[in-house]
Amino acid sequence: MDQSPIETVRARYGAGAGPDTALVATNPVLETLLNHRSIRNFTDEKLAPGTLETLVAAAQSAPTSSNLQAWSVVAVEDPARRDRLADLCGRQGFIRQAPLFLCWIADNSRLIRLGEAHQKKMEGLDYLESFMVALVDAALAAQNALVAAESLGLGTVYVGQLRQSPEKVAAELNLPPNAFACFGMAVGHPAVQGAVKPRLPQSLVLHREQYGATGEEPAIAGYDQALGAFSVEQGMAAQDWTQRMMSRVGTAAGLSGRHRMRDALTALGFPLK
Structure with missing residues (x-):
């Protein structure tokens, strides 16, 4: 059975998450956006001409x-x-x-x-x-x-x-x-x-009128649980978002050599005044 618009939106965030409201109507553009998933395994089929x-x-x-x-x-x-x-x-x-x-x-x-x-x-x-x-x-x-x-x-x-x-x-x-x-x-x-990977709750990225961080810790804890469960479902280690962020930007080593970006850009001709 096709998902309703609100179900499609909520699916972006994983089970039991997502906003309580969304547009009643949908269209192919929204469905394409909301169903995005990164693909890292391709067939050998060529692309159509053009x-x-x-x-x-x-x-x-x-x-x-x-x-x-x-x-x-x-x-x-x-x-x-x-x-x-x-x-x-x-x-x-x-x-x-x-x-x-x-x-x-x-x-x-x-x-x-x-x-x-x-x-x-x-x-x-x-x-x-x-x-x-x-x-x-x-x-x-x-x-x-x-x-x-x-x-x-x-x-x-x-x-x-x-x-x-x-x-x-x-x-x-x-x-x-x-x-x-x-x-x-x-x-x-x-x-x-592949599957649609859960995103951070909207409460963490949507700020109304002014930026606010109230309730951030429990929201991240909930997302950690959702992303960890998703990883296990996909046959990966149960690494949550907090663990991944500590690894990715907790040290310069996580940048995989990209810590020298300013020097590289200068070498490529960008003055960056």
């Missing part, structure tokens, strides 16, 4: 600050290059499996070339704000592409470890100065659909 171009068109339909469109994407389909990128991303096998690996680029280089063509130094690009704009633009574009891919029945997963070796990735992709590979995205046909 898939890449359609995903990029969806990406270019995302909002962009001041119409700067300060992003690019490098589509990697060559198996040998995907192998090398997988090695640079902690040897994650699904990068080799998926027929398409998208590398999303915060790209101020195009605007610099535009200035050079008009004998104009683009001084505004020297500032941290301009890098942040490019990073946000790339993220917005990528999320549009992800939703488009999932609406077509494809599976996707973001790959933050593309930032583990920024200079090596830039060399592999032949990126010009002032272009930075923010993250990757594997795209393909899912071999296994």
Whole structure:
């Protein structure tokens, strides 16, 4: 039986959680968003012709600050290059499996070339704000592409470890100065659909009028229990959210080399004033 709209919303948070209210009506866009799950196991089926171009068109339909469109994407389909990128991303096998690996680029280089063509130094690009704009633009574009891919029945997963070796990735992709590979995205046909992973309760992320942290500890404790149970159901160790966060950001070691990001960005040509 199909789920009601409120059941679909509540399913995003796990059993016994989720908001008490939601829209009565739903639509395919909402259902695609609410049913997102990361896919790390792909079949060897190729993508239909035109898939890449359609995903990029969806990406270019995302909002962009001041119409700067300060992003690019490098589509990697060559198996040998995907192998090398997988090695640079902690040897994650699904990068080799998926027929398409998208590398999303915060790209101020195009605007610099535009200035050079008009004998104009683009001084505004020297500032941290301009890098942040490019990073946000790339993220917005990528999320549009992800939703488009999932609406077509494809599976996707973001790959933050593309930032583990920024200079090596830039060399592999032949990126010009002032272009930075923010993250990757594997795209393909899912071999296994997987389950919807519970998210933090809305009480922890939704603040009305002003930020408040009242009731945070018991809400996190409840989420720890839900995520631990989910992990066991998926055949993984019963690690809860608190344990994962302590491991991930409790020490610099959890950053997997990404603690040197400022130095890497400087080496890639971003002044970051």
